[in-house]
Amino acid sequence: MIEVQNLCVRAGTFELRDVCFTVPQGRYGVLMGRTGCGKTTILESLAGLKPVTGGAVRLMGMDVTHLKPAERGIGYVPQDGALFSRMTVREHLAFALRVRKWKETRIGERVSELAELLGIAPLLARKPQGLSGGERQRVALGRALSFQPGILLLDEPLSALDDETRSAMYDLLQRAQRHEHVTALHITHSHDEASRLGDCLLRLESGQVREVPLDQARGNVTPHKAVAP
């Protein structure tokens, strides 16, 4: 569960005040809003990458407001994937597990499980250079889910993908979220993305987050033609 209470955060001259919202346990929350309205700032505050000036952030029932990113138990997928250019896909999936000093056999099992789930098994020996946009995001997702976090934060992970790849990623994201039993918060400015993925829709407008009824959001979207992955 993600609970944000009266969050105040400042980024240069930009400031958000008294932001409140909740994403219930196990749900796929989508936070919508125009470009530059502060969505990424909120996400970075939840991840502990941006210090908050007021309010509280509770993740899985624990107050993490002043904890370091490493102590929050969150998986984070940035917009461009932010893959480690010197590591193979296998090393990406094993990275967080090695930091946690898992045994190599357990790491191997977990890497195989994730590679299977995300369809990246043939890419395990490759480095990020030369991977397609969709492949990069799958690797970034696998890396974020590897250590079985309770919370998954996704910052416009599909914005740079073509329509066909994006459609395949919708199914993958939903499958991965259910398989890993993770509470997700996904940022986007796409109504289509929000209505396809979200079961808890939030809109950031004028510095405040409000919940959007699902039927209202889905009514705004033209029927989507599914494309086979």
Added chain:
Amino acid sequence: MRSDAPFYAVMIALSAFYVFMIVAMVAADLGYTTPDRLLSVIVDSPYIRQSIRLSLISCTITAILSVWVAVPIGYLMARHRFRGKALVDTILDIPIVLPPLVVGLSLLILFQYRPFAWIADRVVFEVPAVILAQFMVACAFSVRTMRIAFEQISPRPEQVALTLGCTRNQAFWSVVLPEARGGVLTAGTLAWARALGEFGPILIFAGSMRGNTEVLPTTVFLEFQAGNLHEALAVSIVMIIVAMIVLIVTRMFGAERSML
């Protein structure tokens, strides 16, 4: 419509003049002597052999020290905002803009004061003075190179590493530094090359004692003063060859934006 030809003619003429002068200068050096004579000068003179040895050793130590100092400074300057950053930035550029002789003189005076004065006997006019004089200038160039290298690396992978459970120290060693590998190599090579050509501060702070604190630029100066043009030229050609190797290595690792 008027032709662009005069514009490009002037541009190309000025560019060609400078490129020609560089090539002509090196070609003149190479044409003034023969490989046999070059070799015999180096083999016959124990001072020149010792000078080559000391230059290679001192430049390598300077390069390693410069990278060790430049990596943390470059990282902090590229990634953090803090009070007085502009002042620190200016201070870091002082060795670049200061006349080399002034660097040497300043070091000499610094070692009159404690705690430096306590070790002055073992440093000033000795081999450590050569290394310190080279380091004070070369490191400034390495700092610039590392700062550019870290600025070019997105902070996102480091942030992701933090969310994956890393401490800042783990994220730096496992993610940031490997990404900056090219920059580290360039900074080291650049420091090495700068150290090789350093003369002014060494002359003042380490002296020009033959076979003791004599490095390649000192040898060129001493041989030229003694009227031994061929010896001075032989050492100069050794330096040109080494500089060319450094230039090629640095280009290979993409140092277009470095200060080489």
